[in-house]
Amino acid sequence: MVGSPCSCDSSCENISCAFHVNEATAISATPYKIASLQNFVSHDFDAGELGPAGFSVASVHRIGIFDLRILNLDRHAGNILVKKKGQHENYAAGAAELVPIDHGLCLPECLDDPYFEWLHWPQALIPFSESETEYILNLNPNKDAELLRMELPMLRESSIRVMILCTIFLKQAAIAGLCLADIGAMMTREFRGDEEKPSKLETLCTKAKANLRLTLESSIDNEIEDIFNEVAADLPKLFHRPLNSAKPSKTLKLSSVRSMPGLHGNSSCGDSTSFSVQKNDQESGDMYLGDMSEAEWGVFLESFEKLLPRAFEDSNRRKLGTSCNF
Structure with a gap:
């Protein structure tokens, strides 16, 4: 009966005893919701209530580097909190600490x-400082991707690839x-x-996908050419054999070209995965x-x-009026 005390000792590991139920299946029947737990950050203003003059270069760069990596779609001023640093009474340059919040629209698919x-x-x-440049160059997107897969298994692979690409x-x-x-x-x-x-x-990315499609098509053409060359090389031998002993297996290799394991899955020669990807991109706009x-x-x-x-x-050639090279 639910709520009945357990007669086992404190070392009991029976899940039904631990939750005071007779059947463990009762636990899975309980409705649940996935939620997030957020820590409230004490602050004085958000960036929309102040001009950026009091923000340090390092604090802006820190948030910017983070936003670029996760392709943040919603870094508006209200998502940057401002705190006074130390005992400063005003927000002179470098006296404000910036805290980024609300990352519900990051790592899109x-x-x-x-x-x-x-x-x-x-x-x-x-320009980035030496320490910032060193930090950026030491980033390992593949290692970070493994961390995301382990810590956030519900995150889709397409989102992880966005992070890798942006990094x-x-x-x-x-x-x-x-x-x-x-x-x-x-x-x-x-x-x-x-x-x-x-x-x-x-x-x-559009150009890279077009190059990918050309690479895959070239791979198919090369394999088909190799197969026909092998068959052509065996033709003289076939004419010197009895008809019932000729080997037809060479031509059967053509069927392997239609699958291209590791590159095309089970798509046919005339319908590569890359082509269908491009159609999806055009339909969705992204x-x-x-x-x-x-x-x-x-x-x-x-x-x-x-x-x-x-x-x-x-990009460097197109800069007009403003340059990062002071």
């Missing part, structure tokens, strides 16, 4: 348009000498009149990274990284 409140703050135009983008941008504002601008979509243009990051196999994902990242140096070089 596809590339989307982020919102960075700090994007046009003067601190974002200051690679951040690392290479820092190497190229771009500042926080430059990087954030390349990840943010442009509005020209009433038309929304894809971000530079999305454009690079770049989705979760429908590539592990092998395709590796080829995609390799192509993506090759495109970055030229993109960063073009």
Whole structure:
């Protein structure tokens, strides 16, 4: 009976005794909800109530680097709390501590348009310090991905891939000498009149996916050519054998081309996974990274990284009026 005391001693590990029920199945029948537990942060204002003049460069960079990695879609001023540092009575430069909160719209399942409140703050135009650059270059997106998979198993692989992609983008941008504002601008979509243009990051991913599709198609063509070359080399031997002893097995290898294990799953030669991915991207308007196999994902990242140096070089050339190189 529910609520009846257990007659076992304190070392009993029976789950029904521990919860004072006769059947463990009663526990699983209890309705539940998934929720989050948040720690309240005591603060004086949010960033929307103050101008950014009192914020230190380091505090803005710290939040900015974090937002870039997780592709935060909602870093508005109300999600940055401001606390007085020490015994300061005002918010002179460096006297305010910034605390980022509310990360419900981070790590999206596809590339989307982020919102960075700090994007046009003067601190974002200051180059990264040596310690910040060292921190960025030491980031290991694959190691962080394993941590996310272990600690947050409900997080989808597509979201983890967004983090990996954005971290690679951040690392290479820092190497190229771009500042926080430059990087954030390349990840943010442009509005020209009433038309929304894809971000530079999305454009690079579109090119990388196109290169992936060409790579896969080339792999299929090469394997088909190799198979036909093998068959052609065996034709003279076939003519010198009795018909019933000829080996037809060579031509059967063509069926393996249609599967391409590790690259295409079970798709046919004329319908690669990459092609269906591109159709999904066009229909949704966002770049989705979760429908590539592990092998395709590796080829995609390799192509993506090759495109970055030229993109960063073009970004540096297009700077007008404002430069991060003081």
